[in-house]
Amino acid sequence: MEPAVWRHPKSIATVSLSGTLPEKLEAAAAAGFDGVEIFENDLLNFDGSPADVRRIAADLGLAIPLYQPFRDFEAMPAEFRARNMARAERKFDVMEELGAPMVLVCSNVQGIAIDDPARAADDLRAMAEAAAKRGLLVGFEALAWARHTRRWRQAWEIVRQADHPALGLILDSFHTLSLGDTLEGIAAVPAEKLFFVQLADAPRMSMDVLSWSRHHRNFPGQGDLAVTGFARAAIDAGYRGPLSLEIFNDEFRAAPARLTALDGLRSLIWLESEAGGPALPAAPDFGGVDFLEFAVDYVAGRELGERLRSLGFARAGRHRSKAVDLYRQGGVNIILNAEQDSAAAEHFQLHGPSVCALGLKVDDAQRAIARARALLCKEWRERIGPDERSIPAVRAPDGMLFYLIDEQDSGRSIYESDFLLDHCSTGCAGTGAGLTAIDHIAQALPPHRLDSFVLFYRTVFGLQAEALHEIADPYGLVKSRAMVSPGQNIRIPLNVSESSRTATGRFVTAYAGSGIHHIAFRTSDLSGTLTQIEPAEAAMLHVPDNYYDDVGARLGLDDALLERLRRQQLLYDRDAGGEFLHAYTEPFHDRFFFELVQRDGYLGFGAANASLRMAAQALASRSRPARPA
Amino acid sequence: MEPAVWRHPKSIATVSLSGTLPEKLEAAAAAGFDGVEIFENDLLNFDGSPADVRRIAADLGLAIPLYQPFRDFEAMPAEFRARNMARAERKFDVMEELGAPMVLVCSNVQGIAIDDPARAADDLRAMAEAAAKRGLLVGFEALAWARHTRRWRQAWEIVRQADHPALGLILDSFHTLSLGDTLEGIAAVPAEKLFFVQLADAPRMSMDVLSWSRHHRNFPGQGDLAVTGFARAAIDAGYRGPLSLEIFNDEFRAAPARLTALDGLRSLIWLESEAGGPALPAAPDFGGVDFLEFAVDYVAGRELGERLRSLGFARAGRHRSKAVDLYRQGGVNIILNAEQDSAAAEHFQLHGPSVCALGLKVDDAQRAIARARALLCKEWRERIGPDERSIPAVRAPDGMLFYLIDEQDSGRSIYESDFLLDHCSTGCAGTGAGLTAIDHIAQALPPHRLDSFVLFYRTVFGLQAEALHEIADPYGLVKSRAMVSPGQNIRIPLNVSESSRTATGRFVTAYAGSGIHHIAFRTSDLSGTLTQIEPAEAAMLHVPDNYYDDVGARLGLDDALLERLRRQQLLYDRDAGGEFLHAYTEPFHDRFFFELVQRDGYLGFGAANASLRMAAQALASRSRPARPA
Incomplete structure (x- = not known):
């Protein structure tokens, strides 16, 4: 008897990982995946036979549930039909040698493709028939930028119409969610026709869907798409096959494959649980x-x-x-x-x-x-x-x-x-000086590690990712995304910078990686706190006078407040929640600095003044003699 | 008497350059600019008075023609009016101290801004009147993402209606060209009302115009916008003021300011000449x-x-x-x-x-x-x-x-x-072996240097930039953009990679910068050439067998051709122009490699097989013992 809650096999497409094909297989196995989709180009570039790949995968305990992709097959003008079938037969040869039971056919992107679902169904039925003779399966997937078949329901219509036992539907969360397509009806697809499910998240971006898909996909939990609802729909349909990650991401292509694979499996375990699978x-x-x-x-x-x-x-x-x-x-x-x-x-x-x-x-x-x-x-x-x-x-x-x-x-x-x-x-x-709590701590990360830490904090600790802020350091841009607990009492802004010359970049270089570089203590009375401490000893950061001229004009502050800010070298911000007073220290050994904050209902992290802080710290860090670590 | 062809002063906004304000001024002066626009945040973060900035600029021989930006001024609800005028007066104080005669007011982006050009004109007239009392000028510019005033003609209508001698129009090529707005009518704006002209190019990208503008602008000649026509329209209008660069670019923010400034001035000199100014x-x-x-x-x-x-x-x-x-x-x-x-x-x-x-x-x-x-x-x-x-x-x-x-x-x-x-x-x-010419040479560059080299080849040598290709190296993505002479006899693909682990990235790291890493020789008979050379001595790159299975199926090659390709380890591609046969060598000291090509009308550079070459070279470079340079 099956368990009440089904644990789906976990799989990953080799295109999601960096390296040569054997390195990709090794990383997937080390993380604990059950299988891999073989992405065609990884096989082409591999200097060995498909049987060699099968052997390596078997040695590592990995299944190969899918070979992909097979492009531009269905609904081509008549003169292409025979050649396309010949092409399919040659790929079936490869699949037999590889031990991959299923091929992913993605919907045709060619301008000459014919807009005729019946014709597409005919072609796919013929392909399925040829596959069935070898005991192979064909899965059909709608590409979001295909010529005609862009939505899962169109692909499903074609599969239904073709009506061949060796032909089924493949769903990909990105293609569906990127178009804002409906999930309604997925749960009603017969389980035996739902051949395979690919999962990918992505940050919301306003760009063409092809570029978005090819460069910016990421793991479920790292982006903004409703991947959980998508996975739930597939699970509700009775799908028992692999949950598989297919991620095209420029940074994943360059990152160490083992780290990426571990993040991938973490994201799938979390996703399955969120979508009604085995609970965490x-x-x-x-x-x-x-x-x-x-x-x-x-x-x-x-x-x-x-x-x-x-x-x-x-x-x-x-x-x-x-x-x-x-x-x-x-x-x-x-x-x-x-x-x-x-x-x-x-x-x-x-x-x-x-x-x-x-x-x-x-x-x-x-x-x-x-x-x-x-x-x-x-x-x-x-x-x-x-x-x-x-x-x-x-x-x-x-x-x-x-x-x-x-x-x-x-x-x-x-x-x-x-x-x-x-x-x-x-x-x-x-x-003491009236400090009462740790208000927030910020972590500097190498730029390609941001998604990894977002996933860790979101899945393991249940923190929520706030919107990304961009802050201009004098030597480059810094991006900051805060992870916040539902009760608001854990707040961890994550900072990254492509430039090694920014405050964040200098930290990552000096620190040899990621780390806490900013610790904010709370006080209920920042003015009072500052009268208790000696600014020089505490290495409080000097604020340029131009700041006060501007903040006064910009926010219309009254002269008394402005004079107090100026005298005590306080920074000021306000938002819908309330007012915010804060002051920074210079960095300690260029590694971390402290901030003192008075938060009167304010919700943010003083991003409006962060650029000023970075400029002042850049000068402070330069004018001090370098000290050995 | 004026010269027949006017040489416009050349200026750059400080936001275009990396560093602290004094570093930016120094870089602009070193390149040979006549003036700088002071970007407000650079002044705020500067720990000195506006008079100090004026002194430094004067010492460096730089004028300060513009202070910018002043935001969200015009057409606000009545209750904001007095505060906005007070804000303007405080900025006028700063401008007087700075010695900047003109402020850039960009059109209002606030949701509460009123859609009433007459009201906007009233407000700007009042501001111009206040400015005039101090001998200052107000320039009004349409932001492409403003609430109501997005096009230059709307801004001009408001300026015309306000009808104040201290109020004029500011044009920015990005805001106009990004919206695909017409240039018609610019040449008819009276020269004395055209107060200032800002110039920026950008690559064509499908994203929201605000993000595009804030991160991806670049210098004229580096992007895809019709900046020349824009500049020509302004010059035809009789504009004699500065041609000024205002570039928001993530890479420029991090790059050495002197290099960026030099590129900037090169781009302006070229642009002015292309737009009908002093000829080169x-x-x-x-x-x-x-x-x-x-x-x-x-x-x-x-x-x-x-x-x-x-x-x-x-x-x-x-x-x-x-x-x-x-x-x-x-x-x-x-x-x-x-x-x-x-x-x-x-x-x-x-x-x-x-x-x-x-x-x-x-x-x-x-x-x-x-x-x-x-x-x-x-x-x-x-x-x-x-x-x-x-x-x-x-x-x-x-x-x-x-x-x-x-x-x-x-x-x-x-x-x-x-x-x-x-x-x-x-x-x-x-x-010899039948090599007849150098077909093309490719140059590897650090990623942030691509725009700089595109500008050099385009302006100095008149080469044209072809479309960007993306190639998957096993360890990250490589982007390639070919610079080609009009007669097609100079071809220089430029390659960059964000990853230091790709073929391009390894080269840039080992080579300590940019350099030629790929030299392609032409032959009229590649098969014949290969019979003349000893593959092992020439270190010809091994091609995995899977490649031939795929290229045969993909392009429908006949068995005889396929057998010849396989036997001689040739790569194959074709395009609209014709066929292409080629073969690579392993890298020499991980620094450069040779390619032998037979180009039978083919127009490209074999990008279809570049991914395979990168995978094979990654293995080859790993299996050879490291040799000292």
């Missing part, structure tokens, strides 16, 4: 950021400790068994980890002083970990001493750790269990 | 490639000499005074230059064995050089010995030399004057 443990309900952990050595730890003190933090304790210090202020916990035998030490070795872990409060840490595991994340358990708490952690795609801390846990906090708290730990916090 | 010497009429010069040392020279011999070349002579060898076959001359005190030696030091110069046959070398000089190119004269010929050369943007050789020159050829020709030099060529 629910995404965590977040309670905010509990702590931020920096990897440091002795020297950087001292220096960063000083910087934190200058912002009103106090050293609140020392770890019971490790070279780890705790700094606190209001609800903010910052851990400086200089322990040699630790994940932090590895992180420091690769990246210098930098954020190596975040502690997130969740409703159920075990459930959160189980979800992450099901979505192919690596788990991490730090070595602990006696009586110390073991906190489960998830490794992000760049190796950063997300510790998941049970909010409901009624026992002692990790700070009480693991740290020797200083006598003044509660009192000292009261003498 | 005519572009050369090419007679084909005369020679190809490789920079080598003794070791690489020996090795490359062997490779050339394996392709049927013979050493035909030695330079009279330098360590330079001449190889010849048919009409192909190849120079291997190992001379220490030469441009080739500098080239070798930077790039290893590689093409350092091309000799091009032209109708008039002195005229060609004069044109190049007028378009800001550097000239080069190589040190010569007694009785040797001095050939003038132009340095390309990457330093490569283009020698220009007078075809009409009735004297001795450079080979006769400069080389001691071997006794067999004529006879030996007869024993």
Whole structure:
């Protein structure tokens, strides 16, 4: 008996991955795919026979459910018919050798193709008949930019009319959703005629559908299309075949194939669950950021400790068994980890002083970990001493750790269990500068990694992707997309830049990859906070005077407010939610900087002033002597 | 008295260049611009007063003809009017301090803007009146995506209706041409009301006009818009003010500002001449490639000499005074230059064995050089010995030399004057493999340099840019755009790749920049040529067998032809012009490779088989042991 909820085989088209054909097969197998669609050009460029490909795939435990594409077959003028059938027979030879049972025929794009579904049905019936003689199948798919057959329902009409058991329909989410075509009726297609389902997402873009499809597809969960509803319609139709990814993406073509394949399988597992397949443990309900952990050595730890003190933090304790210090202020916990035998030490070795872990409060840490595991994340358990708490952690795609801390846990906090708290730990916090929480943290990524991190945060943690902002750094454009939890208490803007000369680009270069480069602390009274700190010690960023002339004129601010902003070097913005006051520090070792924010209902992240910040930081980072990491 | 042909001042908006405001000003001045438009955000981010900017510009000899933009002013609901006028007054303060006589007001994009030209005219008249009191001017420009005023004629109607001497029209080629708007009527706008002209080109793209404008503008001559006709219309109207570039381009934001500024001024000089301004010497009429010069040392020279011999070349002579060898076959001359005190030696030091110069046959070398000089190119004269010929050369943007050789020159050829020709030099060529000419040479470029080289070839040499091709390398996409002379005898495909792992990307990385990486020799009988050479010695590239199965099925080739292709490892393509047979070699030191082509009327460059070549070369380059350069 079949299980109540069917687990579909997971497949990926070789065109989705970078490399030679054997490298593509290896990457798909390593990620855990069940099968691959062989994209014709990958076979052509492979210096070996189709039987060799079959052997390699079998060795790797991969099925080959589909060979694709076969183009411009149906409804051609009569003189092309015989040649097209001969062409099909030669491809059937290849498929037999390859062990691929099905060929994907995509609808004709030729200008001379005839607009006659009956004729198309005749041609496809003939092809199916020839395929059936060899035990092969033909799947017909509507291309969104075909000459006549652009919508799935037209393709289905042709398949229905041809009425041959070896001919069925192939659905592709991109071709359907890019045209805004209806999903209605898909669930009514007989399951045995639904031969194959290809899935792809894409960001919404206003460009011609062919260019959009060829360059900008991405994995389900990375884009803006309603891929979940599409997959659900196919599943509702009773489809039991592979869920397969066919992604044409310029960046995927160049990226390491194993990383791409892992993201692909993660996206399919998530999608299947969202579309009514085997359920995943629910995404965590977040309670905010509990702590931020920096990897440091002795020297950087001292220096960063000083910087934190200058912002009103106090050293609140020392770890019971490790070279780890705790700094606190209001609800903010910052851990400086200089322990040699630790994940932090590895992180420091690769990246210098930098954020190596975040502690997130969740409703159920075990459930959160189980979800992450099901979505192919690596788990991490730090070595602990006696009586110390073991906190489960998830490794992000760049190796950063997300510790998941049970909010409901009624026992002692990790700070009480693991740290020797200083006598003044509660009192000292009261003498701080009024910082109360971590408002948001921004992560810089190499440009081609943005989609990968969007997928991680969206699927594993259930964060939502906000609209992309573009910010002009003096040395290039920076794109920023915030991932935000439904309760708004986890906010992670992701920043990328094609230029290595921008603030983001310099960080990615210096840091050797992605990382947290921007940490914003919240205060309810930024003016008050700034009177508590010494701007020079805290390395507060200088704001050019021209800014105040402009913001005053632009937003019509009254003279008193403008004078206060100018005197305290505050930046100002407002949106539908309310007002926003903020101030930045200079970067610490060109790696990260702090921001102090007062958010009076404001919803954004101060993007209006980010360009100014980048210009000022570019100057600040240039005028300071370079320091070794 | 004015000169008959007016030379317009040349200006550039600071947003077009990378860097801080002082860096932008410096780059504009270094290129030779007369003035800069100050883009507001550049001033805001500058940590100094507007008077400081005025001083720096004056020191650099730059005028500031325009301050821009002032947004969302006209036709707002009544309650915004007073605030908008206050905002204008504050900007006038800035302009006075800056010494900018004119502000650019772009048409309102706000949803609440009122659709009433009379109201817009009232508002702009009031603004012009306030400006006039300070001796300032207001220019009004239609934004292509504004709420109501999108076309230049609407903006002109409003200016005409406002009828104030301090108010005039600003034209921007992008806003007009992107909408396909008519130029008719521009020449009839009174010259004194045409306050300013901004020029930008762009590649044709099917996307929303706002994104297109913000990210993909480029310099006149780099894109597909009819900027020349636009400039001509403005000049015909009697406009004598600056021709100014306003370019929003993601790559320009990140590129070195001096390079961008030089390209910008080159584009304006060319455009002004094309649009009826001061004429440039005519572009050369090419007679084909005369020679190809490789920079080598003794070791690489020996090795490359062997490779050339394996392709049927013979050493035909030695330079009279330098360590330079001449190889010849048919009409192909190849120079291997190992001379220490030469441009080739500098080239070798930077790039290893590689093409350092091309000799091009032209109708008039002195005229060609004069044109190049007028378009800001550097000239080069190589040190010569007694009785040797001095050939003038132009340095390309990457330093490569283009020698220009007078075809009409009735004297001795450079080979006769400069080389001691071997006794067999004529006879030996007869024993070659039938190569008769250089068919085309392809150049690999870093991706952000493509526009720069398109501009160089288009303006200096008068080559035409063909359509962009995209080719899938196993490790990423390669884009290729051929520059072709009107007579088709100079063909230079330009290749770029965002991925550093593709054939093009590997070349750019290894070569430290751009360079010739692909040299195609022509033969009238490729089969015959291949029987004359030893495939292993010539390092001919192996073609996977699957290719022949596919090309046979795809193009319906007969079995005899297919068998011949397979046996001789030939590639095949055809187009409207005719058939094409070709074969590649493996790369020489991962730097360049040769191609042998038989072009029977065929018009293209074998792009259909380029993906296969890239896959095979990726494997070949991996399986050979790395050799030092």
